[in-house]
Amino acid sequence: MQQTFVQPEFRVRIDYDKCHKCGRCVQQCGWGVYDFAERPIPHDEKCRACHRCVTYCPAHCITIEKNALAFRENDNWSTNLVKGVWKQADTGGVLLTSMGNPRPYERIFDKLVLDACQVTNPSIDPLREPMELRTYLGRKPDAVQVESDGNGGFRLAEGGGMTNNLKLDTPIIFSPMSYGSVSLNVHRSLAMAAERLGILMNTGEGGLHEDLYPYQDHAILQVASGRFGLNPEVLGRAAALEIKIGQGAKPGIGGHLPGEKIDREVSATRMIPQGSDAISPAPHHDIYSIEDLRQLIYAIKEASGYKPVGVKIAAVHNVAAIASGIVRAGADYVYLDGFRGGTGAAPAVIRDHIGIPVEVAIAAVDQRLRDEGIRNQASIIAAGSIRSSADAAKAIALGADVVAIGTAALLALGCHLCQSCHTGKCSWGITTQKPELTRRIDPEWGAERLTNLVHAWSHELQEILGALGVNAVESLRGSRERLRSIGLDEHTCRVLGVKPAGM
Amino acid sequence: MAYDLERYDTFDVTRYRDESPFKIHGGCGLMGICDESGALMSGDVAIRAMAVQRDRGNGLGGGFAGYGIYPEFAELFAFHMMFHDMRAKEEAEALLAASFAIEVAEPMPTRPVKGITDAPLLWRYFLAPHPEVLEEREMSAEDYVVQMVMNINARVDGAFVASSGKNMGAFKGVGYPEEIGHYFRLEEYEGHTWVGHNRFPTNTPGWWGGAHPFTLLDWSIVHNGEISSYGINARYLEQFGYTCSLGTDTEVAAYLFDLLLRRHKLPVELACKALAAPLWSDIDRMSADDAALMRSLRAVYGPGMLNGPFAIVLGFNGGMVALNDRIKLRPLVAARSGSTLMVASEEAAIRAVMTAPDVVWAPKAGEPVIGRVAGMESPVHSQLHLGAAEISCAVTGTDVSCEESLEVAV
Numbered sequence: 001m002q003q004t005f006v007q008p009e010f011r012v013r014i015d016y017d018k019c020h021k022c023g024r025c026v027q028q029c030g031w032g033v034y035d036f037a038e039r040p041i042p043h044d045e046k047c048r049a050c051h052r053c054v055t056y057c058p059a060h061c062i063t064i065e066k067n068a069l070a071f072r073e074n075d076n077w078s079t080n081l082v083k084g085v086w087k088q089a090d091t092g093g094v095l096l097t098s099m100g101n102p103r104p105y106e107r108i109f110d111k112l113v114l115d116a117c118q119v120t121n122p123s124i125d126p127l128r129e130p131m132e133l134r135t136y137l138g139r140k141p142d143a144v145q146v147e148s149d150g151n152g153g154f155r156l157a158e159g160g161g162m163t164n165n166l167k168l169d170t171p172i173i174f175s176p177m178s179y180g181s182v183s184l185n186v187h188r189s190l191a192m193a194a195e196r197l198g199i200l201m202n203t204g205e206g207g208l209h210e211d212l213y214p215y216q217d218h219a220i221l222q223v224a225s226g227r228f229g230l231n232p233e234v235l236g237r238a239a240a241l242e243i244k245i246g247q248g249a250k251p252g253i254g255g256h257l258p259g260e261k262i263d264r265e266v267s268a269t270r271m272i273p274q275g276s277d278a279i280s281p282a283p284h285h286d287i288y289s290i291e292d293l294r295q296l297i298y299a300i301k302e303a304s305g306y307k308p309v310g311v312k313i314a315a316v317h318n319v320a321a322i323a324s325g326i327v328r329a330g331a332d333y334v335y336l337d338g339f340r341g342g343t344g345a346a347p348a349v350i351r352d353h354i355g356i357p358v359e360v361a362i363a364a365v366d367q368r369l370r371d372e373g374i375r376n377q378a379s380i381i382a383a384g385s386i387r388s389s390a391d392a393a394k395a396i397a398l399g400a401d402v403v404a405i406g407t408a409a410l411l412a413l414g415c416h417l418c419q420s421c422h423t424g425k426c427s428w429g430i431t432t433q434k435p436e437l438t439r440r441i442d443p444e445w446g447a448e449r450l451t452n453l454v455h456a457w458s459h460e461l462q463e464i465l466g467a468l469g470v471n472a473v474e475s476l477r478g479s480r481e482r483l484r485s486i487g488l489d490e491h492t493c494r495v496l497g498v499k500p501a502g503m
Numbered sequence: 504m505a506y507d508l509e510r511y512d513t514f515d516v517t518r519y520r521d522e523s524p525f526k527i528h529g530g531c532g533l534m535g536i537c538d539e540s541g542a543l544m545s546g547d548v549a550i551r552a553m554a555v556q557r558d559r560g561n562g563l564g565g566g567f568a569g570y571g572i573y574p575e576f577a578e579l580f581a582f583h584m585m586f587h588d589m590r591a592k593e594e595a596e597a598l599l600a601a602s603f604a605i606e607v608a609e610p611m612p613t614r615p616v617k618g619i620t621d622a623p624l625l626w627r628y629f630l631a632p633h634p635e636v637l638e639e640r641e642m643s644a645e646d647y648v649v650q651m652v653m654n655i656n657a658r659v660d661g662a663f664v665a666s667s668g669k670n671m672g673a674f675k676g677v678g679y680p681e682e683i684g685h686y687f688r689l690e691e692y693e694g695h696t697w698v699g700h701n702r703f704p705t706n707t708p709g710w711w712g713g714a715h716p717f718t719l720l721d722w723s724i725v726h727n728g729e730i731s732s733y734g735i736n737a738r739y740l741e742q743f744g745y746t747c748s749l750g751t752d753t754e755v756a757a758y759l760f761d762l763l764l765r766r767h768k769l770p771v772e773l774a775c776k777a778l779a780a781p782l783w784s785d786i787d788r789m790s791a792d793d794a795a796l797m798r799s800l801r802a803v804y805g806p807g808m809l810n811g812p813f814a815i816v817l818g819f820n821g822g823m824v825a826l827n828d829r830i831k832l833r834p835l836v837a838a839r840s841g842s843t844l845m846v847a848s849e850e851a852a853i854r855a856v857m858t859a860p861d862v863v864w865a866p867k868a869g870e871p872v873i874g875r876v877a878g879m880e881s882p883v884h885s886q887l888h889l890g891a892a893e894i895s896c897a898v899t900g901t902d903v904s905c906e907e908s909l910e911v912a913v
Contacts, residue, residue: 474805481734
């Protein structure tokens with residue numbers, strides 16, 4: 001075979017003076033970087049910079065460096081583009097990648113700032129005053145109807161109140177990641193954490209493993225185009241159902257879980273033969289229009305005993321009109337996934353060039369639903385990518401009811417964003433089904449770290465609310481008056497409904 | 504009454520829209536008193552209550568509303584008007600004459616008071632809509648009156664309707680409230696319910712219409728506070744067609760009451776629970792029925808919840824409602840003496856009026872204090888059917904809220 005032109009991205013440096021020659025790096029690496037001949041010998045070309053070996057080296061003698069090969073300067077042909085051409089000339093294939101769009105598009109969240117109270121209204125101390133984050137996810141009536149209770153008081157009139165909503169203790173939930181793309185221990189960690197936090201995890205399109213049945217009240221079950229792992233019995237178990245139309249990382253693209261990842265457990269959960277490829281078509285083949293979607297929403301409601309049914313879409317140009325149609329089709333929530341959202345595997349060209357930022361999607365959808373007077377009829381979940389509690393607060397101020405975190409949750413479990421999930425060799429045991437790797441995540445440990453993360457962000461949200469002088473998250477939700485932009489152009493400001501700083 | 508009419512030909516003051524391109528911040532003092540037996544008390548009571556709270560304002564706005572003050576015209580709509588010039592007066596009067604039988608048209612009784620300058624022309628009219636016009640237009644008298652208010656406020660440059668309810672009136676202007684009260688000779692009126700307000704705006708308004716109370720037919724609202732949730736409250740109301748064009752919290756509160764009480768027909772106790780919602784931890788401890796009701800109220804009306812420091816008094820023909828924010832960040836004290844219920848920003852105001860109150864208490868956060876005059880209806884404009892755009896336009900008279908609604912009205 002011809003020598004590839006693509007040189008290793010990283011250099012593995014081992015300080016052999018300090019090295020214990022224990023071989024732990026060899027054992028830890030899922031990529032097969034190391035040989036061992038009296039001492040570890042790295043093969044740089046296999047390194048993904050996931051830092052598993054670095055983290056677990058007892059002598060702290062390993063470091064990973066960029067292989068900073070000099071090319072003649074060229075602003076037009078970035079090294080990445082050049083390497084892409086070489087790789088495709090080698091293979092004739094589509095370039096695959098994972099996790100969210102890393103390219104230097106404008107990050108709108110980073111150009112928005114929040115308000116605080118000074119003098120005319122007081123800020124509130126979240127350490128001493130109640131600071132409420134509870135959120136109800138789902139369709140709400142436009143008005144509450146009451147009747148006399150006969151004792152001088154009032155009670156809800158029949159059908160006059162909120163029904164079928166999911167109570168969340170904090171407006172942060174876990175985003176869909178399927179069993180198959182991530183390991184069962186990751187699912188266990190997410191489910192246990194969701195229960196402890198009073199929030200929801202989301203099965204993704206791979207079904208609900210029976211080990212997760214004890215946590216089913218905290219699980220959204222996804223109905224994706226492959227319809228894996230679904231039957232009336234499982235539909236009846238989940239807290240809510242979610243029709244997945246699209247994903248921010250790969251709008252308009254289906255999925256393909258190779259047969260080698262379909263072991264006995266995955267096969268049982270997905271309800272497909274062991275070893276067979278799990279192919280999710282690009283569209284649902286029974287949804288070619290909004291009226292088809294309506295039929296599926298109601299079919300699922302019927303089959304599940306009228307659980308809330310949401311619809312997840314990728315944020316694309318016409319997202320506001322699409323979301324309006326989804327709400328009118330009967331969805332209880334709309335899940336907006338921005339173009340920075342993660343994936344377990346996607347063509348790089350799709351991930352990096354399709355879709356719009358979630359910030360503008362939230363703003364456009366929230367405003368459209370208000371303009372049409374149907375904002376109460378559905379909640380908005382925003383994701384892709386929420387990187388911090390600040391992003392969460394800004395997303396909520398733009399109009400999201402709830403934010404969902406995927407990448408951040410995986411980071412809590414050890415992910416180092418090496419963007420190699422699609423290889424199935426994740427050294428951290430997250431996006432792999434290899435038993436020797438998946439056992440690296442103890443669900444109890446994972447659940448604790450996820451719980452810590454969401455607790456920490458929730459505390460930070462409370463601090464932000466306190467500075468804003470409000471003590472309930474519903475008073476921030478959609479309150480764009482509390483946001484200002486720095487350095488965003490006028491058109492984007494108008495779409496966001498946000499004034500520039502100083503106004 | 505000797506008006507220097509010449510002066511008004513060149514009178515020029517800004518209105519809300521000019522005054523507040525952005526949100527106005529402000530603190531204030533307020534009072535409300537209601538004799539639930541329906542017995543009448545002099546407006547002097549309200550003046551005294553506000554005079555001791557002088558330091559809560561800065562002389563840039565004071566006002567009152569009295570109920571039951573026009574028993575001789577109880578069935579007529581009482582229009583308290585402000586005109587910036589004679590032309591505005593003539594135009595507005597022409598509009599009124601075309602639509603109403605004008606029983607009385609007279610200048611508001613005033614007296615010169617040190618500190619009160621630049622008053623607009625102040626007139627009052629007692630009106631009855633022509634029954635045949637109502638029949639022809641298939642409108643209730645209340646609808647018709649609100650449309651007229653909207654027309655005058657939006658169409659007639661330099662004219663503003665300060666109040667338009669029956670057997671009530673608003674008296675307001677730029678100055679300290681006790682000065683405004685003396686100026687309007689408030690001690691000569693007798694009412695069963697009074698509300699008063701002292702404004703401390705952080706800008707420099709020169710327009711008399713900008714003072715509190717805000718009114719809509721026989722509702723009046725006085726408000727001390729700063730709604731930190733203004734942004735979402737305004738967006739929520741826009742969803743129902745209201746236009747929050749003033750950038751004031753009071754406007755938002757007025758529309759929320761209109762939405763909850765009149766359009767969604769919630770009892771006033773529950774409307775208050777929606778606006779100053781109990782904490783979730785309290786809701787969770789309620790009985791199952793109450794908890795279900797409160798959960799629904801909070802989840803459905805969350806975007807309308809008034810969050811941030813406020814104390815507010817809604818006056819109406821039949822009583823008043825006083826409400827504090829959900830963690831009591833602005834003062835509100837209440838007292839009862841026999842059949843008289845009183846609220847104020849400071850206890851001093853209560854002591855200035857009631858020599859020996861039976862009980863004085865600090866209402867708990869979010870717990871409404873409700874005074875109901877025996878035999879009168881609760882605060883619903885039952886015959887008002889107009890939409891939000893018309894309500895917005897009537898309250899503010901600004902262009903932005905009126906463009907659409909005026910099309911319909913004419």
